[in-house]
Amino acid sequence: MSTPTPAEATALLEKAGAAGRRVRAGSGSRTGAWLTGMAAATWGYLTALGVAGGSDERVLLVSAVFAATVLLLSLGLLPGVRVNRAGFGRRWVGAVVGWGVLYAAALVLGLVLMRDTLAYWPAAGLVAALPLALGARAELRS
């Protein structure tokens, strides 16, 4: 093994830094777009549930549109991911688990107690979408 000179060691350190920058530049756009899309879909879904009022058919229709949106986002964006930046797994789990807990709580509370309170739904949508929006910001930040 050849021993690097101080100048070569400096060049290797710069090379390592450049590789890290390339990885950071190449990651995050698709997962960030997925999280952004999910945040928007969550807000739209919960707001639409409020507008749908007490009609079960409308609730089912809105839910079907939301499910189709989630499916399209997932099939369109996630399979093309080529690299995940360091710490992605932790950030992703935090965003999705946080969303799941708040979304379920907003849905149960809304459908059981606040079904006819129109103002509840957009606010609940914002709260449920927050973990996804924060996750998207973290992924899209280079």
Add this chain to the structure above:
Amino acid sequence: MSAPSGQLPGGQHARHRLDEVVHQPVRFSVLAALAAADEAEFSFVRDTVEVSDSVLSKQVTVLEEAGYVRVRKGAVGRRPRTWLALTADGRAAFAQHLAVLREIAGEQVAGQQVAADG
């Protein structure tokens, strides 16, 4: 009296702590790319390091045998995909290698400082 830059207190030069597996240029570049990632697709690493599939495959095998890289085979639809990630040992080895390089690079800074002081 403190040891000169790049030397351990016992007089052993920092180069003795360089990892031969990490030091090879292609492997160094692969590890540098993977150190910034949780996981990266084989083709992404190939494009980043700018080598052919066969060269990357050969060097990844060396890194995998050393326990520095984990290889995961998967598929997206019908297309096979290979994902690469650093193991904990690989991350530690690369960090240690960078630390040694910083010590060696420090010699240059120290030398320039001596010249400036002289």
